[in-house]
Amino acid sequence: MSEESATQDMTDAQDPRTLLAQAMHYTDPATGAVSPPIHMASTYARDADYGLVAGASYSRADNPTYRTVERVLRELDGAAESLVLSSGMAAIACVLETVPSGKRVAAPTVIYHGTLEYLEGLAAHRGVELDFFKAGEPGALEAAIRPGETDLVWIEPIVNPTWAVVDVAAAAESAHAAGAALAVDATCTPALTTRPLALGADMVVQSGTKYLGGHSDVVAGVLSTADAESPRWARARRLRSLAGGVLGPMEAWLLLRGMRTMALRWERACDNAMAIARHFDGHPALDGVLYPGLETHPGHATAARQMTGGFGGMLSLLLKADFAGTQRVATRTRVILPATSLGGVESLIEHRKAIEPPGSAVPDNLLRLSIGIEAVEDLIADLEQALAGVGG
Ligand SMILES: Cc1ncc(COP(=O)(O)O)c(C=O)c1O
Known part of the structure; x- marks a missing residue:
């Protein structure tokens, strides 16, 4: 053939x-x-x-x-x-x-x-x-x-x-x-x-x-x-x-x-991630939200130029917590699955420093999120309950 x-x-x-x-x-x-x-x-x-x-x-x-x-x-x-x-x-x-x-x-x-x-x-x-x-x-x-x-x-x-x-x-x-x-x-x-x-x-x-x-x-x-x-x-x-x-x-x-379904999945992941980034930007439990779609992200202008079809489904949260406190939050989500990898239909959360090799420059207080195609309200509510009590 x-x-x-x-x-x-x-x-x-x-x-x-x-x-x-x-x-x-x-x-x-x-x-x-x-x-x-x-x-x-x-x-x-x-x-x-x-x-x-x-x-x-x-x-x-x-x-x-x-x-x-x-x-x-x-x-x-x-x-x-x-x-x-x-x-x-x-x-x-x-x-x-x-x-x-x-x-x-x-x-x-x-x-x-x-x-x-x-x-x-x-x-x-x-x-x-x-x-x-x-x-x-x-x-x-x-x-x-x-x-x-x-x-x-x-x-x-x-x-x-x-x-x-x-x-x-x-x-x-x-x-x-x-x-x-x-x-x-x-x-x-x-x-x-x-x-x-x-x-x-x-x-x-x-x-x-x-x-x-x-x-x-x-x-x-x-x-x-x-x-x-x-x-x-x-x-x-x-x-x-x-x-x-x-x-x-x-x-x-x-x-x-x-x-064959990537265009639909990608669109929903981008929309969901943007909504989550906006919701948690300035949250009292956080030191920052790392998402290139936020206007306040230092790379936003470049991202807006080269990411012509959306800012993606990946974002990270910097917690007002130490290594152990950050990891605890990743065990408290009830909708978002605590697992490595990314880009799937289901949202995942990962305490990245825990799996990085020794000497990694990744901050201890970083939680990486791969946002999927679920109802964004469920994802936001899940993160809110998991973050309860963090940062004071
Ligand atoms: C940015 C990036 N590149 C490459 C890889 C490696 O891909 P694979 O696990 O399919 O070997 C990963 C895996 O997580 C990744 O996140």
Whole structure:
């Protein structure tokens, strides 16, 4: 089955919401089914000329189940090519492993801790040098880049879990001026709101486990590139197969299944998070609400420019409490589930410092919230009761 026959491009509707809902107007050429088949095969027989019947040879390199989901992701990200992988971390590793020994990576001090840990491993075992900068601080990213030495600049458009805002277009300009590439982890800012490749980034990674899948039932990763011919892409692409970070066919199907409702889920999560941020801004139990949608957030102007489809479902609360007092609040919610991860239909709360590695710059009194699609009144009432007695 060729890629072309499996999925017809949409000709009229180009809005990403339509593209997602219809999986690019998918119909199965063999049966007319409006949902793609799942190919469980690990290997593929050859034809009479010893040729591959439809391009696939072995499922550690490729699987026909990927075709529709990768095509939709490519369109959504505005990419030259997109790949699905076994997790967000597998996608991150494929990019970070393209950095040659002896070269440097510039990255924020606070980002997803798995990425930081991977970077520290590269520094400890492979001779890659790291230059950290404070996200959102004017001039900090530029100062961390060393022309000719920095190979890769790594950012998150809103850094997890403090939600400081990084200007993606400015980061791309600074990276390229120094001869470096820009990679963006867009897990918390999917293409419905920010398209890093259009802002100048070279590669985008996402944990498909989060907003793309959206139901906390699948672990997946996505890697997209602006340039499918670049040597860095060739290496990253090959690493998916060589390191074996391939997505299972069932998971690829689940990822696409989740993506078809992403526009609705995203819209509701953004609305709910904004309502919660506004409600708790200035609350007597809190030292602050970290949400880029609030006009008082230091990165709001940049966020408003680059988050064109909403400020997202992620926010953090800074409590008037110590480590133990903050953690206690995360055990008192009765609607919001105390769990790690984000981007699902159900709201989650997490005492982030408790799971960060030693030395993490994340404040002790930070509670991270991933806001889902529930009735926002229930979420606000739940947080109010959990915060009762905090701060006096
Ligand atoms: C911003 C960010 N990037 C990447 C990841 C890793 O994704 P996965 O758990 O799918 O490997 C996470 C996981 O929480 C994340 O929050």
